[in-house]
Amino acid sequence: MDINVDYSSYTLEELYSAAESINSEAYPDRAQEIHKFIKEKEAQLQTQPEVAPSSRVGTQASRIDRLFAVVVDGLINILASLPLIFYFGLDVFREPTLQVTLVSFLYGFLIFAVLHGYLLYKNGQTIGKYLLSIRIENVDGTKADWKKIAFLRLLPIMLIYQFSLGFIGPLIAGLINPLLIFGKSQRCLHDYIANTKVSYCAD
Known part of the structure; x- marks a missing residue:
């Protein structure tokens, strides 16, 4: 039938x-x-129109987008550090004295605040994150406060890198910190310290 x-x-x-x-x-x-x-x-x-990027808003940023943002920020920070390197000379940083270490730490923190401070305060973003349309958030999805970003997310890693003995600082800050992003939660060590994550946001 x-x-x-x-x-x-x-x-x-x-x-x-x-x-x-x-x-x-x-x-x-x-x-x-x-x-x-x-x-x-x-x-x-x-x-049908292509899916708008805004549809990703609130979802966790991909590892590749976070990497590109870090690369952009890293290049900017390197350029901003050139005056300090020219002032002291490159040889000084191979075996830095305590004075050089302290000055480098304060200079780096100040430069970071100058370059990224406004975006961090307003959007929870660095320049690199702004270009990739991602931002730092609390784990509940709200924008992370700039004080949390500066003093819990950034400062501890900088202190570990600058003042840990021998290879311990570079190992933790330069290797373990970023490698943790390959875990299930896709969060770096500084995210765990500050209880933050990185997600897509509106352009």
Whole structure:
């Protein structure tokens, strides 16, 4: 018995499946109807606008986008550090004295505040994060306060790097800190310290 089927409610995948399974010789009209709906739905897909980036707002930033943001910030910070290097000379930093270490630490913190302070205060972003449309958030999805970012997220890692003995500082701050992003929660050590995450935001 021939049963009427409403193909208009089928998804494109269901229509593809129906087109493959139907006996077009036994049911030519039904096969023609299926192909008609396939063409209509394919045309609809072609005319649909692309998904707006804003649809990602609130979702956790991908590792690659966080990496690009860090690279941008790193290049900016290197350029900003050139005056200090020229002043002391590169040789001084191979075996820095306590004075050089303290000055470098204060200079780095000040430069970071000058370059990124406004964006951090307003949006929870560095320049790199601003360009990638991502921001630092609390784990509940609210924008992280600039004081939390500066004194819990940034300062501890800088202190570990500058004042830990031997290779311990670079190991923790330069290797362990970023490698933790490959964990399930995609958060670095400084995220765990500050109880933050990085998510997409509106442009």
